[in-house]
Amino acid sequence: MLKLKNAAFYLFILELLIAGVLLSCAQPSEIIVERKAIFIGISDYLYLPDPGPASGRDLRYPDDDAKDLANLLESQGWEVNRKLINPEYGDLAPGAVPARKATIRAEIMSWFQDLEKNGIAMIYFSGHGTEESGITYLVAADYSAGSTSAFISATELSTWIIESIPANVTQNVIVIADSCYSGGFVSARESSDVISQSYTPYGTNSSVSTLAALGQFGDLLAANAAEKGVLAPIVISAAGSAELSYEDYSSDSQYYLGYANGVFTEFLLEAAVNGDANGDNLITCTEAYTYAAKAIDDKWNRTSGSSTAFYPHISGGLRDLVLFTK
Incomplete structure (x- = not known):
């Protein structure tokens, strides 16, 4: 059986499939919803x-990730x-509040109630992620x-999503998570990328067969039909369920990359400019994911080595939603 040991090449094949099959499901060029x-x-x-070199500390750039994407x-x-x-050192903007768990739930419930x-x-999240006993x-x-x-x-x-956004109002929900282990929020059954949740570039655990990849599309159709009219959100995660994700170094570090963002969000933002694969001036979730994953x-x-390699994931079945416009 043919094995594709280069995830980037597989992603190119997936992009061609998506361009011909999925993008036809996107909204028309005028966004009126x-x-x-x-x-x-x-x-x-x-x-x-x-923030510091050890784990279990504050982070540098999640607030910049959220602000930059929100502004865009x-x-x-x-x-x-x-x-x-929530910026570093607790310097909250007027009207902002600490993102406690109860507050996150309350804001989700109130923000979408009149959609x-x-x-x-x-829903976009950038911050710490963790894994306990196999749960992300x-x-x-x-x-x-x-x-x-x-x-x-x-x-x-x-x-929280189901409670705040009834299915009879809309099923057009996107969740983007830039955190460690965030691939655990992507259903393996509905995953559209078929990349290992613990990705190593050039390694055997990134190998997939073309038949397995195409078979996954059948699973997606079956899963969506089984939902009985309630579709799972489109979820884009920065990393696999067994992977860390990374942010840029401090601006005073010799290793500073100039991103001033998390690595995943940096390339997601780039996708708004460079990710329009079919030239229709709309960048869908699938196009944005494909661009960011390749980048x-x-x-x-x-360049960073296999010990810090990670790979984004996407799920949501055979449908797509416009994320960016040009």
Whole structure:
């Protein structure tokens, strides 16, 4: 059986399939539906030390990730909520609040409650992620060492989405997570990328067969039909469920890359300019994912080494939504 040992080459094949099959499901070129997004960017954790070389500390760039993406989408007609953007050292903007777990839930519930029928809802998270006993969690700002009370599981987030956005209002929901282990929020059954959740460039665990990849599309159709009219969100995760994700170095470091963002979000932002694969001036979730995944593999994984390699993932079935416009 033919094996594709280069994930970038496989992604090229996937892009061709998507261009011919999935993008036909995107919205027309004029975006007329309401689009609302909430941004959670946690650099400052209330009970963790300031950023440094060790793990378990505050982060440098999640607030910049959230602000940069919020500003971009707002300029393209999205309504955005910035209340849960928490910069380093607790320097909150007017109206912002610490992104505690209970506050995140409350903001999601209130922000989307008046979403227009068939509108698009998006939740963006940048911050710490963790894994406990095989379960992946996003980590809210009120995390303290030894406690799991600030962990947000995929089940909890899914429940919040269902409670705040009834299926009879819209099923157009996007979740983007730039955190370690965030691939755990992508359903393996509905994954559109078929990349190992623990990716090593050039390694055998990134090998997939073309038959397995195409067979996955059948699984996606079956999964969507089984949903009985309730579709899972389109989820784009920065890393696999067994992987760390990375942010740029401090601006005073000799290794500073000039991103001033998380690596995944840096290339997601680039996708708004360079990710229009079919030239229709719309960049869908699939196009944005494809661009970011290729860029991470080419510009990060191939230069930083296998020990820090990671790979984004996407799920959501055979459908697509416009993320950026040009």
